Amino acid sequence: MRGSSKPNKSLDPDYEGQYDLWIEGVRVEVKSSRAVEKKRVGSLPSRAISYGSQKPFWMNFQQIKLDVCDVFVFVGVFVDRIIYWVLSNDEVKSNPHLSHQHRGGIEYQIGIRHRNIADFEGYRVEPGGIGDRVIQKGAG
DSSP states (O other), X not given: OTTEEOOOTTTOTTOSSOSSEEETTXXXXXXXXXXXXXXXXXXXXXXXXXXXXXXXXXXXXXXXXXXXXXXXXXXXXXXXXXEEEEEEHHHHHTOTTEEESSTTOSOEEEEEETTTGGGXXXXXXXXXXXXXXXXXXXTO
16 A cells, blocks of 8 residues: 555654554554345354345444544455445544444444445545545545
């Protein structure tokens, strides 16, 4: 990825492992989730779903810690496709699908489902454009 580095204290004196990547001064957290059939019972692999399926599905991006990074990259894994969304910290904070992960905790989650995936279309990016979008979003 363009200009990416593993974060460390020489790049960010406040770094303590709270995010995944440093891209040209932008602190980046990467979250991934599998798309699984919502109503099917079984192991995660047995519930995996193809992109474009008409079956109800769910992806849950967990352990989101607000204000520790500038940009989030969400990686949605379908059986036949991987989708990338890039959101600024402010876009995550104001997202209507953001909720507390644990009652009273400091971690949050975002669920992307068959019913709301269209709400994330404006954040979608092709793999070759992730670095540029991260830098754009990180610049404010």
